[in-house]
Amino acid sequence: MTEPRWLDADEMAAWNAFVEVGNLVNRRVEQQLREQAGLSHPQYEILVRLAAADGGEVRMSELAQLVVTSKSGLTYQVTQLEKAGFVRRRTCDTDDRGVIACLTEAGRRKLEDTAPGHVEIVREHLIDVLDRDQLRALADVLGTVSRELRGS
Known part of the structure; x- marks a missing residue:
């Protein structure tokens, strides 16, 4: 059995910062969305x-x-949104086994009402804390990790 590659001090600092910031x-x-929306x-x-999807519809597996x-x-969350009248489901036209999630007008209004407060929180706790170079670096670094995890 080979010895694990333990994280050095720089790697541990990066990992801890990532976990802490992500959670915070x-x-x-989550708190803002629950309280305000x-x-x-x-x-x-x-x-x-x-x-953002064409026609406000996306196949559940893709979503x-x-x-x-x-x-x-996803099924649980869509069911909750469906109960609230924000989303509806329909069968896929080309595949009877496929299910499409569709944004309703009530869902679109909910999003329009909720988005300003959401953006305010995101700006306050992430975007406006960083300068443009830091934002570009963050997007680049996290994009690299995302592509690796998604296998693309």
């Missing part, structure tokens, strides 16, 4: 992805990849 920012975003962060991201969740986790 996510906690602030009655949405979870995953529910908000589903509305965002649907709003799960876009919001980085399991199919069962």
Whole structure:
């Protein structure tokens, strides 16, 4: 058995900062969305992805990849959004086994009402804390990690 490659001090500092910042920012975003909109962060991201999609519709399997969740986790969140009237589901026209999530007008209004507060929190706790060079570096570094994890 080979010895593990332990993290050196710089690597450990980077890992700890990543975990801490991710948790802190996510906690602030989650709190703001719950208090101001009655949405979870995953529910908000589903509305965002649907709003950005052509026709406000995305196949559930693709939506799960876009919001980085399991199919069962997505089904739960979409069910909650459906109960609130923000999303509806329909069968895929070309594949009876496929299900499409569709943004409703109520969902679009909810997103429009929620987005300003969400952006304010994101700016306050991440974007406005960094200068332009830091933002570009952050996007570059996290993009590299994301591409590696997604296998592209």
